[in-house]
Amino acid sequence: MSRIRAAYYDPEGSRYGIPTFWWRGAPACYATRRQLRDRGLRPAGQPVAAQILWRGVGGTRVAYLYRLDLARPKRTATARQRAAIDRALLARRTCPICRRVRPYYIRRSLGECLDCNEGR
Incomplete structure (x- = not known):
């Protein structure tokens, strides 16, 4: 594990407050809003469950993750x-x-x- 990845790896959430993973290092039970949308799901009011941190343009970037088991189907307009x-x-x-x-x-x-x- 490189030093950059090790700096962003905190699956228990002791350093960052919530479970934190590096880029492409999150378990399959989490998904971003865009990934939920592609599956026809929505977060349904659940809080952010985890995050992904990586070094990007302008500093450290973050992507918030939601639990798939708490996601609900997207609502459709009448x-x-x-x-x-x-x-x-x-x-x-x-x-x-x-x-x-x-x-x-x-x-x-x-x-x-x-x-x-x-x-x-």
Whole structure:
């Protein structure tokens, strides 16, 4: 075990407060948020169970780990929620000046589509 890995290896949590592992050194019973999402799971309110530490750009980097046995399936939006989201996204593409639906989201700093902004 190299010195860098040994500095970040604390499976009991006595040094860092929670179990700590080096890069790619965590047991299979832990997963990051992104790994949970790829499996169709979510942390479901559980606290951080462990962490991974490694040396990266700008200093020591950290990735928090959650227990797989406490993770729950991801929630899906209902049909009414999806419809509300679709209406909200349509409103972001509709110009309040010319009332045209644009293929892009209208910038909030402009408050109008690019064509209406160019006309001024």
